[in-house]
Amino acid sequence: MKKRCIYCHKVIEDNLETCPYCQKKIDFNNLSEQETHELHQYCHNQITKGGDYIDNGLTFTVIGAILAVIGAVLLYVSNRYNNYGKRIWIFTSVEFIVGVVLLSITFGCLVYGGFRIVSGLLKKSQYKKIIEQTAFKK
Numbered sequence: 001m002k003k004r005c006i007y008c009h010k011v012i013e014d015n016l017e018t019c020p021y022c023q024k025k026i027d028f029n030n031l032s033e034q035e036t037h038e039l040h041q042y043c044h045n046q047i048t049k050g051g052d053y054i055d056n057g058l059t060f061t062v063i064g065a066i067l068a069v070i071g072a073v074l075l076y077v078s079n080r081y082n083n084y085g086k087r088i089w090i091f092t093s094v095e096f097i098v099g100v101v102l103l104s105i106t107f108g109c110l111v112y113g114g115f116r117i118v119s120g121l122l123k124k125s126q127y128k129k130i131i132e133q134t135a136f137k138k
């Protein structure tokens with residue numbers, strides 16, 4: 001079985017006592033009180049980091065949503081009646097071009113924001129689990 005080191009995130013064998021890359025103890029079965037304390041401190045830091053990722057992701061999502069509204073309005077405005085009374089897209093209008101640019105940025109914001117939120121949630125749950133697993137072993 002292989003897993004990822006919780007410190008350096010490199011893929012390692014499951015049965016090792018220390019990580020061959022960062023030399024940290026990764027077998028949590030026989031931790032001293034001090035080691036458990038340090039492990040939990042590390043996990044709490046990572047959980048805080050995960051929370052920051054989520055906040056960051058939410059900020060990007062909100063910015064993306066605002067840009068989406070502005071972009072959609074601009075696109076709507078660029079859809080005008082021509083001389084023959086038909087509604088057409090004016091591809092060369094400033095509104096259309098800016099609208100498309102804003103919607104592209106929206107797309108980037110939402111993808112990036114979503115990715116940040118998911119990775120933040122995963123980080124939080126992963127390190128919470130480690131704390132729970134090591135909490136009652138004395």
Ligand SMILES: [Zn+2]
Pocket residue numbers: 005006007008009010019020021022023024
């Ligand atoms: Zn490591």
